Amino acid sequence: MSLKIETIKVYHTVSMPDPTLLQSADGVIAIGIHSTAEIDWLREHCRHLVFADFAPPGDEFDSVGSDLRTATRKMLNALNDMGYKRIGFVGWAESADEPYSETRCRAYVEWSREFATFDPSRCITEHSMDRTTEEFGHRLAPRLLSSPELPDAILTSNDNIAVGIYRALHERGLRIPDDIAVASFNDISVAQFLNPPLTTIRLPAEEIGKTAVNLLVERLGGRDLSRHISIANRIIWRRSTHAVQAMKSG
Template sequence: MVTLREIAKAVGVSSGTVSRVLNYDQTLSISESKRQAIIETAEALNYETPRSRNRRSNPYGLAPSPSGARAPIAIVHFLEPEDELADPYYVGVRLGIERRCNEHQLEIIKVLRTQDLKESKVLQSAGGMIVIGKHSLATMEDLIQSSRPIVFADINPRLDDYDCVLSDLGTATTKILNGLASAGYQHIGFIGSYGHLDQNAAVQSGRCEAYMDWHKTRGTFDPRLMAPGYQQNTDSRSLRLETGYEQTQLLLKLDPKPDVILCANDNMAIGAYRAIQEAGLAIPNDIALASFNDIPVTQFLNPPLSSMHIPGEHIGETAVDLLVERLSGRDYTKHVIIPTKMQWRGSCRPPVVAET
């Protein structure tokens, strides 16, 4: 490694003068020719300043951990591990994060939902955070107070100073509803959760609001078609198979019954399949189904489930890319929307005109 002393000897100046020139000290009184000679000699000898060496060994600006190694990236999930494993969509988001971190040679640490974020030593060692899903307002405040770079994945927290990446579920819901209406369905039920009724939630649920807005715009909103009795169920585990089963049973008691049910996610749709089949009804002849996420199992249901594909893995990958950009010096905010694509299958009639 070339030293300041060697450059100083070659140019005929002191080591201190070389240091001040290479660190762009504008207060140094030195002739322009001598300054240029120092710079050219340093370049010819391939000298690297400590700042350059640090950037080369730590290209994303991650603060070192107490051991001196590059600080890891923390993944802060709103689901417990067992709940995440029950939802292939969120598994996909995490796999996208892990794959991209591996490509960038970034270490990952995971912060469980149940941990006290303020006291988490694991979180305190992180150089940046990727926050997944719908956390409470109190949790969001704790995360922001950490003063670390944060990227929100699968959520828009409505915070102008923080990056986020997600799919627009409101627009996706409108696309599905337009398609179902085009296919001739008139009584469209909905099962899911009223995210906007949870006063402790940091964001609202785009699917529910979009469903109501779509019907109200057409003057067709009927609150009975939104499974009664589930309004207060805003827990993260509310979108499970058993909840879809129970809410579908409630809708099947209506007279007339909905001719199609829109499910908030594929797990709920699988529960709806069971409820419909136990009632002696056929899908899609007696009642049709459509859903969100397009997890792999949807293609193997009988009949295959129509579902809006939300690219969870791409959301995870993009979250890492955004965080790397922040750590590399980007000083403005990005909000990235990843497009969705509807996969029409046998669980309902396809639209006769293109979705709008």
Template sequence: MATLKDIADKVGVASSTVSRVLNQDDTLSITAEKRQLINKVAIELGYLSPIQRKKQRQQQSAIAARTHYKLANGDALNLMVVHCLSPNEELNDPYYTAIRIGIENSCHQHNIALRNTFANNLAANSSFLQQAQAVICVGHFKDQDVTLIQSLNPNLIFVDSNPLDKQCDVVQFDREAASREIVGNMISADVQRPAFIGNDETRLHVFREMTQAHGIYDSARCKVSTNFCIESGYLAMTEMLSTQPWPDVVFAATDIIAIGVYRAIQERDIEIPKDIQVISMNDIPTAQHMNPSLTTMRLYATEMGEAAVDLFMELVAGRQYHKTVQLGYEMIWRKSFAKPL
């Protein structure tokens, strides 16, 4: 296990300096670059403070205490889950929260020892990743993170992404087909000024391709951000409403973005769906209670988490081949966008 001296030797400072930096001592006179380097080296070496080591031992004891299920050889089931979002980001994203709930409920049902970590904390949890019988990776990861996880454990199950193609198990829905259904409904409704708000991924690509093919694409009505959040929806919609003509329909990539879109529209006393229609994807619980209720594509996020644990159970039971589980989706028609006749 890495020590303060190991970090100090690698950075070229005193152990006391390392200790004060890791304890976030703001009174220490040291450059921001050196402070950042010390934190970086600590992560790379997997350093744990005495408090962190104590917490780790407590967590291990708690895991051992509630693991009853044994394999034929006497081993307990041991699963690691890596989340692409930080805890704060996940709290604001009901889709990924639902996936986590599906995983945790299924693990509880099968008495599986479960440990969660996050993409920004992989190095500190490398030993747990190596020891786990498999790793479930939830969401979309940077290439270097995927490479690191794969080097630590070859038994991988990705949920909502497939960065390794056929080299791992996968649980996902057909994002392209679902997007084509949404955009197809918009076109069938004879819209003339469609808009898109979301990330630069499949939903945007499908929207651009299909609206261009029908001669109704306008790049000014495509707002791309790096975040799926209420604020990004609000800011993008505010910008679109600053010029005329307004879009007659908005495809919000997620319901969370749609909440921000609603806010921007309604602050200006514009009516949904009379003036601007809104359609989205996910069907989070809030969608049906929005005013007006949100038309959206229902995705089965909790079930995706459950399916990932099912794949884990198959792996530890001896399955030798990789497997992809593709869940369905369903258009939920509400008041923000009328079903085309």
């Protein structure tokens, strides 16, 4: 069913956009991670506000996303069950002062400490503007591959970073997954065409978007209580990890 809603896309990089664009809108869907300062700015200039793919602290705003902490632990448990015991992690830090601050990284650290396998030399992060890119993954890979004992599997924060890891492994003559397995998040279109195809967690981007619109429509209709919705994700097993058929049949 078409809601016949006029939409305007507003982007910001270093500076925030013109506030009049938001003030003239009946409602705003803010996509992705936002800092405390950005949340405060949005609160000031938006009549109705829904966060998509991000849940700000507290219960003031509607939000919809996928539980990345649970997804990370699900992947780590599966890799552990498949026999991978030295699992490394490559991702970004939300701030320069907190290297393990991003949700997936924090879940990895918690999980590793529970299993008494945490090794800082196998948890590589950096606070950087290019944090979601192939170049970021390729740049951070040498720090992980120079650790005293190579990991037998690497989990990355997203598929673009995994592409950079692939490149670094190939440059060193390391085979995926025979020498080191790779797994990731997002299931971007290129993931299935990598050599080998990438095991990844498919995040429900379309469902998150639809739900965010529905939440905003409810707000416009007069709902007062905020709603926080978490949508399930699933692992897409491909040949960058061993025992794919066993996991699928299980």
